[in-house]
Amino acid sequence: MHRELFYSFQAYFFDLDGCVYFGDALAPGATEVIDALKQSGKRVIFVTNNSRSSAKTIAEKLRTMGLETPSADVVTATDCVGTYLSERYGRLSIRAAGSDELCAALSAAGHIVVFDNEEAAVDAAVIGLDIAFDYRKLEMLGAAVGAGARLIAANADLSHPGLDGGKVPETGALAAAVEAITGLRAEYVGKPEPHLFAYGLERCGARPEECVMIGDNYNTDIVGGRGAGMRTIWLDGRTAAERSRTADEYRAADWIVEDLAELRRIMEGLDV
Amino acid sequence: MHRELFYSFQAYFFDLDGCVYFGDALAPGATEVIDALKQSGKRVIFVTNNSRSSAKTIAEKLRTMGLETPSADVVTATDCVGTYLSERYGRLSIRAAGSDELCAALSAAGHIVVFDNEEAAVDAAVIGLDIAFDYRKLEMLGAAVGAGARLIAANADLSHPGLDGGKVPETGALAAAVEAITGLRAEYVGKPEPHLFAYGLERCGARPEECVMIGDNYNTDIVGGRGAGMRTIWLDGRTAAERSRTADEYRAADWIVEDLAELRRIMEGLDV
Numbered sequence: 076m077h078r079e080l081f082y083s084f085q086a087y088f089f090d091l092d093g094c095v096y097f098g099d100a101l102a103p104g105a106t107e108v109i110d111a112l113k114q115s116g117k118r119v120i121f122v123t124n125n126s127r128s129s130a131k132t133i134a135e136k137l138r139t140m141g142l143e144t145p146s147a148d149v150v151t152a153t154d155c156v157g158t159y160l161s162e163r164y165g166r167l168s169i170r171a172a173g174s175d176e177l178c179a180a181l182s183a184a185g186h187i188v189v190f191d192n193e194e195a196a197v198d199a200a201v202i203g204l205d206i207a208f209d210y211r212k213l214e215m216l217g218a219a220v221g222a223g224a225r226l227i228a229a230n231a232d233l234s235h236p237g238l239d240g241g242k243v244p245e246t247g248a249l250a251a252a253v254e255a256i257t258g259l260r261a262e263y264v265g266k267p268e269p270h271l272f273a274y275g276l277e278r279c280g281a282r283p284e285e286c287v288m289i290g291d292n293y294n295t296d297i298v299g300g301r302g303a304g305m306r307t308i309w310l311d312g313r314t315a316a317e318r319s320r321t322a323d324e325y326r327a328a329d330w331i332v333e334d335l336a337e338l339r340r341i342m343e344g345l346d347v
Numbered sequence: 348m349h350r351e352l353f354y355s356f357q358a359y360f361f362d363l364d365g366c367v368y369f370g371d372a373l374a375p376g377a378t379e380v381i382d383a384l385k386q387s388g389k390r391v392i393f394v395t396n397n398s399r400s401s402a403k404t405i406a407e408k409l410r411t412m413g414l415e416t417p418s419a420d421v422v423t424a425t426d427c428v429g430t431y432l433s434e435r436y437g438r439l440s441i442r443a444a445g446s447d448e449l450c451a452a453l454s455a456a457g458h459i460v461v462f463d464n465e466e467a468a469v470d471a472a473v474i475g476l477d478i479a480f481d482y483r484k485l486e487m488l489g490a491a492v493g494a495g496a497r498l499i500a501a502n503a504d505l506s507h508p509g510l511d512g513g514k515v516p517e518t519g520a521l522a523a524a525v526e527a528i529t530g531l532r533a534e535y536v537g538k539p540e541p542h543l544f545a546y547g548l549e550r551c552g553a554r555p556e557e558c559v560m561i562g563d564n565y566n567t568d569i570v571g572g573r574g575a576g577m578r579t580i581w582l583d584g585r586t587a588a589e590r591s592r593t594a595d596e597y598r599a600a601d602w603i604v605e606d607l608a609e610l611r612r613i614m615e616g617l618d619v
Contacts, residue, residue: 255523
């Protein structure tokens with residue numbers, strides 16, 4: 076990839092976890108890449124399947140890492156599930172398994188979030204990343220769906236990488252248990268579905284062909300970005316030499332780089 | 348089905364929940380059918396995917412319902428998981444999500460059950476019906492399997508019918524979440540796998556062709572019983588008139604009756 080080609084877009088969509096940061100550590104090159112884009116007058120939008128923290132919380136995290144970011148430029152599954160449901164189905168009553176921030180976002184989007192111990196029929200059962208998920212919630216969501224509620228999951232991710240190299244259970248794994256009971260497939264909101272990308276496009280006022288999606292997760296970032304009509308850069312974590320051995324795996328991303336540090340070298344005209 | 352044919356077996360294997368009882372209520376006809384078989388010198392074995400209660404607990408429940416039963420005649424997934432693992436893999440260290448009775452049965456079979464808060468590599472992660480299942484246990488089992496432990500589930504049942512007509516999450520739904528994280532399929536011990544049937548055959552000393560399996564769950568009792576080499580009677584909950592409309596669905600069970608009450612009438616020579 077050439078410097079000029081990389082700079083040819085109007086807006087740059089970045090995934091966050093595994094791309095801009097790893098847990099609480101900023102990725103090498105992230106600050107330089109993003110600052111250089113902003114200084115060139117480009118729009119930078121962050122698009123994350125995070126279904127636990129709101130945009131405000133994540134923008135604050137980015138700020139403490141040295142990346143000053145308006146929360147409007149952070150598109151999270153946490154905030155968008157409620158908006159998505161409002162636009163599609165109107166105001167709903169909802170039983171949710173998820174973080175307080177997810178529930179607050181659902182309420183902010185106009186829905187009625189029913190409390191765990193409240194006996195009530197609901198329109199939808201919503202699942203986000205819920206570290207307080209338990210058997211009782213599984214039963215509760217299963218019963219809601221059994222009684223006719225829609226089953227909605229913030230994202231289909233099964234796990235995300237933990238700091239110790241292990242896998243941290245994600246929304247999709249919790250949804251799998253509810254799907255198993257109900258025999259239904261959840262309606263998914265996050266990447267690779269087009270919804271978060273569409274919200275990001277609205278916020279930066281760009282057309283998809285003017286944008287590039289940059290991320291580490293092939294199945295969500297690259298498949299999703301391409302599905303939204305954007306070009307895509309896959310940070311696949313391997314050097315060019317390692318990649319060359321299995322080049323035919325990689326036809327669907329427009330470009331492949333190792334990580335943001337390699338992207339930075341491209342931007343500085345050091346790699347071609 | 349004729350009376351003489353029904354009486355032609357040596358041993359009668361019965362499923363429990365949904366067949367002999369529904370939750371805490373004995374099924375109509377259950378006492379009469381089972382007592383009549385015993386009075387005719389037949390062996391009666393109960394085979395259940397229950398992975399929460401031991402044979403002793405279930406035999407006690409049957410006793411309070413008026414069905415005097417030695418616990419050796421009750422074959423449960425709860426007790427058999429440990430035996431199965433011992434026979435196949437020897438003594439293992441195990442992280443388990445399951446009831447106290449499941450953990451006790453694993454210990455009784457010679458395994459070392461590692462406590463939740465203990466840091467230890469284990470040979471196997473075992474899942475039973477665990478009403479205390481939560482996100483932390485999901486993470487713990489996922490990590491164990493990620494580090495190389497075998498993934499074992501007591502049974503593949505996704506739910507069982509609740510007293511209010513809803514679905515109660517079962518072992519298979521919890522296993523689905525761990526399978527989602529790990530990308531592996533669990534090794535299942537309960538019906539329709541042959542293991543519980545094999546233990547039942549050992550206990551009554553009969554050959555499969557001398558036995559009949561009677562149960563309400565087509566996928567576990569009938570498929571499993573047939574797989575174990577037994578003849579099968581499916582209690583499918585519908586009257587003969589209802590069934591006749593879709594007769595071609597039912598080729599895999601040897602006989603189909605509505606419930607134990609119908610079986611009782613057959614035994615008394617009232618139905619042919």
